[in-house]
Amino acid sequence: MVFSSLEFLFLYLPVTLLLYFMVPKKHLKWRNLVLLVTSLIFYGWGEPVYVFLMMATIAVDYVCGYLVGIYREDNPKAAKQVLIASIIINLGILGFFKYYNFFIDNLKLIPGLGFLPTLDLELPIGISFYTFQALSYVIDVYRGDGSVQKNVAAFGAYVTLYPQLIAGPIVRYHDVDEMLRKRSETVMLFASGMRTFCAGLAKKILLANVAGQMWNGYLAVPVDERTVVGAWIGMLCYTAQIYFDFSGYSDMAIGLGKMLGFRFLENFNYPYIAKSITDFWRRWHISLSSWFREYVYIPLGGNRKGQFNTYRNLLIVWFLTGFWHGASWNYILWGLYYFVLLVFEKAFFGKILQKLPAALQHLYTMFFVILGWLLFVFEDLSAGMVWLGNMFGVGTLSFISQSNVYDLVHSLLFFAILVLASTPIAKKLFYRYYASSSALRWGACIGCGLILVITTAYLVDSSFNPFLYFRF
Amino acid sequence: MDGKNMILSEQDKLLLIQQKCAKKSRSCDIVTLILTLGLIVVFTLLFWILPDKNFSEQENRVLQQLPKIQSNFSGSFMERLTEGKFLDRLVNGKYTAEIADYYADQFPARDFFVGLKGISEAAQLKGGNNGVVICEDGYIITREDYPDANTVSANLAAIEEFSAVMESDGVLVYLAMAGRPVDVLESSLPALYPYESSEVLWKRFRDESNRLESTRYIELLEPLKAAHEAGEQQIYYRTDHHWTTHGAYLAYREIMSAMGMEAYEIGDFEIEVVSDSFYGTTWSNGGMKWIGADEMVYYRFGDDMEYTTSVADTGISFDSFYDRSYLEKKDKYSSFISGNNARVDITKKTGEKREKLLLIKDSFAHSAAPFLARHFDLVIIDLRYFKESCAALVREEGIDRVLILNYIGSNTSSNVHSILKFGLEQES
Numbered sequence: 001m002v003f004s005s006l007e008f009l010f011l012y013l014p015v016t017l018l019l020y021f022m023v024p025k026k027h028l029k030w031r032n033l034v035l036l037v038t039s040l041i042f043y044g045w046g047e048p049v050y051v052f053l054m055m056a057t058i059a060v061d062y063v064c065g066y067l068v069g070i071y072r073e074d075n076p077k078a079a080k081q082v083l084i085a086s087i088i089i090n091l092g093i094l095g096f097f098k099y100y101n102f103f104i105d106n107l108k109l110i111p112g113l114g115f116l117p118t119l120d121l122e123l124p125i126g127i128s129f130y131t132f133q134a135l136s137y138v139i140d141v142y143r144g145d146g147s148v149q150k151n152v153a154a155f156g157a158y159v160t161l162y163p164q165l166i167a168g169p170i171v172r173y174h175d176v177d178e179m180l181r182k183r184s185e186t187v188m189l190f191a192s193g194m195r196t197f198c199a200g201l202a203k204k205i206l207l208a209n210v211a212g213q214m215w216n217g218y219l220a221v222p223v224d225e226r227t228v229v230g231a232w233i234g235m236l237c238y239t240a241q242i243y244f245d246f247s248g249y250s251d252m253a254i255g256l257g258k259m260l261g262f263r264f265l266e267n268f269n270y271p272y273i274a275k276s277i278t279d280f281w282r283r284w285h286i287s288l289s290s291w292f293r294e295y296v297y298i299p300l301g302g303n304r305k306g307q308f309n310t311y312r313n314l315l316i317v318w319f320l321t322g323f324w325h326g327a328s329w330n331y332i333l334w335g336l337y338y339f340v341l342l343v344f345e346k347a348f349f350g351k352i353l354q355k356l357p358a359a360l361q362h363l364y365t366m367f368f369v370i371l372g373w374l375l376f377v378f379e380d381l382s383a384g385m386v387w388l389g390n391m392f393g394v395g396t397l398s399f400i401s402q403s404n405v406y407d408l409v410h411s412l413l414f415f416a417i418l419v420l421a422s423t424p425i426a427k428k429l430f431y432r433y434y435a436s437s438s439a440l441r442w443g444a445c446i447g448c449g450l451i452l453v454i455t456t457a458y459l460v461d462s463s464f465n466p467f468l469y470f471r472f
Numbered sequence: 473m474d475g476k477n478m479i480l481s482e483q484d485k486l487l488l489i490q491q492k493c494a495k496k497s498r499s500c501d502i503v504t505l506i507l508t509l510g511l512i513v514v515f516t517l518l519f520w521i522l523p524d525k526n527f528s529e530q531e532n533r534v535l536q537q538l539p540k541i542q543s544n545f546s547g548s549f550m551e552r553l554t555e556g557k558f559l560d561r562l563v564n565g566k567y568t569a570e571i572a573d574y575y576a577d578q579f580p581a582r583d584f585f586v587g588l589k590g591i592s593e594a595a596q597l598k599g600g601n602n603g604v605v606i607c608e609d610g611y612i613i614t615r616e617d618y619p620d621a622n623t624v625s626a627n628l629a630a631i632e633e634f635s636a637v638m639e640s641d642g643v644l645v646y647l648a649m650a651g652r653p654v655d656v657l658e659s660s661l662p663a664l665y666p667y668e669s670s671e672v673l674w675k676r677f678r679d680e681s682n683r684l685e686s687t688r689y690i691e692l693l694e695p696l697k698a699a700h701e702a703g704e705q706q707i708y709y710r711t712d713h714h715w716t717t718h719g720a721y722l723a724y725r726e727i728m729s730a731m732g733m734e735a736y737e738i739g740d741f742e743i744e745v746v747s748d749s750f751y752g753t754t755w756s757n758g759g760m761k762w763i764g765a766d767e768m769v770y771y772r773f774g775d776d777m778e779y780t781t782s783v784a785d786t787g788i789s790f791d792s793f794y795d796r797s798y799l800e801k802k803d804k805y806s807s808f809i810s811g812n813n814a815r816v817d818i819t820k821k822t823g824e825k826r827e828k829l830l831l832i833k834d835s836f837a838h839s840a841a842p843f844l845a846r847h848f849d850l851v852i853i854d855l856r857y858f859k860e861s862c863a864a865l866v867r868e869e870g871i872d873r874v875l876i877l878n879y880i881g882s883n884t885s886s887n888v889h890s891i892l893k894f895g896l897e898q899e900s
Contacts, residue, residue: 001568006575010516014509048563188494191501192487194508206592222618254483266483402666403617409664410599417596431486435493438500445504452511454592460576460585461602461759 001045002166003252004204006459009452012042016162020260025185032180033153035260039160043126050124053093058156060089061134065141065155069148072141079142086138094131097124102327126166128324132291134159137173139295145174154180163256167249169267169287172294176262183261193258198448200251205455207418208245209462211237214411223386229400231390233407238377239370240418243272246285265290272369272422275361276353277341280369288324292317315339325376330384334375341368518580525578529802530756535577539570583761590759599662604758608660611710612754612763613653617666619673619884627889628680628687631876634862634892635686638874643866645874647681648690648727650715650836652881653708653754655693659701677880690730692723709766712752713881714805717769717839724843727875733847741771746796750804768804770794771842778822779845784815785857793818793842808838814857816841818850825849830871832862832892834878844875855888861895 001008016038023030044051064086071079104116137158140146149155158180164171218234250267257264267287274280281289297317303310315336322335345353353361371388378384389395420426433440490497528535539561561567579585593601600606605615635645654661655670674693681689696715699722700707707719715723721738728735750766782789788810798807809816812835820826829848831837832855844850851869853862866874882888 005572006579007572009512010519010575010579014512014516017509045568046565048565048568187498187501187505188490189487191504192490194504198508220618225618263483263487402664402668406664406666410597413597431489434489435496438496441497441500442503445500445507448504449507449511452508454588456515456579457585457588457592460579460582461589462576 032157036156039162042162140173146177163253185261193255197255198451200248203244203248212241536573587761630889639686651693711755720839785813816852818845837877
């Protein structure tokens with residue numbers, strides 16, 4: 001199930017909130033159990049079979065965490081063995097379901113290995129997110145950053161927590177350890193969560209989906225009718241779509257978490273105002289970068305073991321970051337692309353960049369981010385290269401078409417909204433005046449209601465499919 | 473706070489601000505909850521309380537009903553769960569997908585929400601919604617930027633192959649194609665609208681059609697476009713992609729003149745207004761509820777009740793050319809010769825034998841058929857549904873002439889005329 005659907009908003013959400021808050025506050029264990037069961041239903045709704053895979057993950061990591069906790073003090077060697085077993089099992093599951101066919105397809109290219117069978121596997125939704133979350137538990141317990149969770153329901157709730165189950169943010173165990181044992185759901189926190197949720201809903205439905213439709217429209221332009229401006233409008237729409245889609249979903253997750261008394265990490269911090277690629281990655285999908293930093297980069301030695309090792313570690317992290325996004329070469333290339341840019345900035349360009357005017361810094365950053373999305377969106381590299389050519393006038397019919405002009409004029413306001421929403425202006429105003437201005441608070445209240453009604457209109461409309469009797 | 477938790481700062485900053493004024497904002501927080509949760513709960517309840525609908529007239533389609541857990545309710549609960557199809561459907565995700573469709577199709581106040589989205593998009597100055605563009609003079613059209621001219625060429629090739637065989641049998645084939653609203657309504661298009669693709673498509677179509685040796689091409693776009701520009705009569709519906717009855721009349725004049733026959737003058741008809749509340753498919757798609765309805769008229773003539781229209785698909789026949797039951801529904805355009813059918817015949821009741829015309833068509837010909845029926849006995853077929861040999865039909869029915877009359881939009885999206893080639897070999 002996804003948050004931006006009618007059956008989530010008007011069936012799942014009210015029912016699960018009711019069940020959750022029907023349990024008296026003092027019985028937190030039972031509230032955790034309600035969370036676990038409703039989260040499993042949430043997951044099973046879209047993945048009726050893989051819900052059992054998820055339960056297996058919970059069982060394995062519960063046991064591993066428990067054992068690590070027992071051995072940690074007296075028998076560090078055994079603790080380490082259990083930890084390694086847990087890592088192998090978790091990554092094994094992820095590797096099998098996400099990457100098996102990718103590896104086989106590539107191995108098949110080697111003469112003599114053509115007999116290897118590919119499997120008809122569908123990727124379990126969210127597996128990349130919840131596997132990382134489950135792993136962080138055992139590692140945190142091993143390191144002593146978190147304590148063993150003996151209550152199965154609480155641990156299960158941590159792994160399956162429906163707000164961030166499908167698309168993050170990736171919660172690390174030590175961030176929520178406390179909240180699983182003690183948290184307070186208050187009216188203030190609930191209202192705050194509702195505001196965050198509505199903001200995310202608006203981002204996803206009013207901005208991301210609409211920008212995505214435009215991108216698809218441009219993607220559908222026949223190859224011999226493409227224009228330079230069209231190729232740029234298309235990529236800019238995709239750039240907007242991926243950010244508002246992802247950050248909108250994260251906002252909804254954070255909002256839902258707050259309603260239930262959890263506080264999750266911010267996952268995005270206005271990445272498109274970044275002044276360098278390094279800065280961009282501090283602001284984009286923060287929970288993933290922190291996960292890799294904490295559980296891969298630093299254990300490998302980080303930047304403390306000399307220049308060579310630092311670059312080697314960065315290479316590993318960025319290869320993995322790319323590969324994490326999907327089992328396809330273009331994602332790996334996308335990760336390595338950022339490795340090159342980051343090394344470039346680290347080595348010398350960062351210092352030069354700082355001396356340039358701010359406008360140039362933004363321009364440089366967005367230019368490479370947009371080219372990065374080109375690698376990201378086209379799994380078929382040759383199609384991506386054709387599009388890249390189009391952006392610079394290779395293989396295009398003309399620079400601009402009448403159709404582009406018409407689109408630009410009629411999207412001016414929408415594009416202006418996209419740009420504004422990519423900057424923290426609204427957030428800054430909200431922070432500054434929230435305490436002093438009651439008009440702002442009431443405006444936010446009415447805004448939430450309006451957003452719910454209007455996004456519902458967009459959801460209903462997207463299902464509204466007049467049967468076109470003149471089409472064949 | 474220790475160093476690790478500092479990362480929470482963005483969320484915490486907000487929460488700190490909110491905590492600081494928690495007392496002041498408490499009433500606002502409570503109202504926020506009542507408003508948002510209230511909306512969610514009210515629509516959830518309305519959804520389950522309001523009766524479900526079977527059919528959407530606006531969309532002309534059957535709506536999803538509550539998916540059944542199992543149709544046969546005998547046996548224990550466990551038996552039902554384990555042996556029934558329910559488990560299969562649940563496992564393969566069909567059941568939950570049906571629930572999603574059910575929610576979408578039966579959502580309360582659906583029309584209101586569709587209209588609200590139309591308003592929201594228009595308020596962002598997008599000039600339209602769902603690919604429907606707001607034009608001048610109250611017209612709305614579907615935006616079609618990249619028509620596939622290659623498919624038109626493939627259609628023309630099939631037509632020409634058919635015509636050549638017909639010609640050798642002494643049967644003449646005429647070809648006329650109705651323009652899309654965007655082609656005809658050029659003078660009403662909004663500023664900057666990309667009309668160029670229309671010109672490219674028609675230039676290529678016209679050039680290729682004029683080169684055909686056995687097919688006689690009849691130009692409809694230019695005369696209808698000129699009539700729209702003159703502005704005396706409405707040539708296309710404002711809310712639908714079809715031409716009005718007057719547009720069909722103008723097409724009929726062009727066809728008659730190309731066939732070397734004399735058309736009836738406008739004064740020979742009596743105009744009957746049959747509806748002032750026709751909302752076409754463009755209107756349904758666009759969700760722009762503020763756009764008003766179209767008027768629909770029939771061009772009647774003295775003895776038009778002396779004709780019989782027989783629908784082969786349903787076995788129904790009726791006097792004259794109109795199935796007026798459609799006027800009560802949304803789909804009023806289907807009142808012309810009873811809408812889309814594989815085969816319809818129109819003859820005179822007196823049994824008088826006249827020249828026989830095979831009309832190969834799509835829905836554009838429906839409103840033109842009554843005019844042609846005044847001159848010919850008509851055999852009308854629709855190649856979307858008629859899947860037999862047209863050449864054989866011509867021979868069996870003793871057809872004298874063939875007229876292909878349809879919508880250029882259909883010819884860009886599918887090679888619908890390829891079936892004309894079917895059965896040609898036996899003929900020649």
